[in-house]
Amino acid sequence: xxxxxxTPKFQVLKTGQSMTLQCAQDMNHNSMxxxxxxxxxxxxxxxxxxxxxxxxxxxxxxxxxVSRLNKREFSLRLESAAPSxxxxxxxxSSEVGAEKLFFGSGTQLSVL
Amino acid sequence: RxxxxxxxxPFNVPEGATVAFxxxxxxxxxxxxxxxxxxxxxxxxxxxxxxxxxxxxxRFTAQLNRASQYISLLIRDSKLSDxxxxxxxxxKNNQGGKxxxxxxxxxxxxx
Numbered sequence: 001x002x003x004x005x006x007t008p009k010f011q012v013l014k015t016g017q018s019m020t021l022q023c024a025q026d027m028n029h030n031s032m033x034x035x036x037x038x039x040x041x042x043x044x045x046x047x048x049x050x051x052x053x054x055x056x057x058x059x060x061x062x063x064x065x066v067s068r069l070n071k072r073e074f075s076l077r078l079e080s081a082a083p084s085x086x087x088x089x090x091x092x093s094s095e096v097g098a099e100k101l102f103f104g105s106g107t108q109l110s111v112l
Numbered sequence: 113r114x115x116x117x118x119x120x121x122p123f124n125v126p127e128g129a130t131v132a133f134x135x136x137x138x139x140x141x142x143x144x145x146x147x148x149x150x151x152x153x154x155x156x157x158x159x160x161x162x163x164x165x166x167x168x169x170x171r172f173t174a175q176l177n178r179a180s181q182y183i184s185l186l187i188r189d190s191k192l193s194d195x196x197x198x199x200x201x202x203x204k205n206n207q208g209g210k211x212x213x214x215x216x217x218x219x220x221x222x223x
Contacts, residue, residue: 041215042214042216043156043199044213099146099161101156101158103156105154105155
């Protein structure tokens with residue numbers, strides 16, 4: 001059972017480069033999320049999608065864009081990467097209205 | 113002030129010890145509460161929900177004190193495999209998008 005799959009697992013970017021983090025879930029969940037995790041900060045919500053066709057900003061959306069491509073896939077795009085975006089990124093999904101999140105294995109991103 | 117605060121630890125305890133973690137939250141309107149577990153460099157996983165009446169799952173007991181706005185997690189008879197970071201999570205309005213994570217408390221159980 002794949003659950004939530006994120007790619008890539010590791011990425012190094014130079015300042016100003018762009019990239020897209022991919023996320024797919026096979027649990028037929030309606031809601032999907034992107035978090036970032038930094039030391040001493042806990043997980044912070046970047047964007048979420050309560051259902052296919054909708055997206056909403058979370059706590060730290062600046063510098064990111066998202067696309068809910070279909071029910072399975074939710075991508076996160078960095079248009080012009082900055083060193084402050086160095087972090088571990090987690091995608092997650094849940095049933096609508098449910099609070100148990102299923103996380104992907106994370107993407108470690110370094111921006112030099 | 114952070115919305116959810118935890119003592120980051122680390123808590124270093126011997127096998128068999130009982131250890132307790134506390135977590136405080138600032139929003140009195142928060143609706144539901146959880147503990148997640150995160151192993152080193154892995155994704156968080158739900159450990160247990162926290163109910164007003166308190167709840168127990170094997171060696172783990174979670175308590176909620178709404179008046180004082182804190183949540184606790186008690187681990188009895190600690191195992192080496194309990195070593196992980198424990199994340200306190202608060203939901204402000206019963207929607208997944210409003211989950212607020214604490215920074216986590218690191219537990220290290222030694223032989």
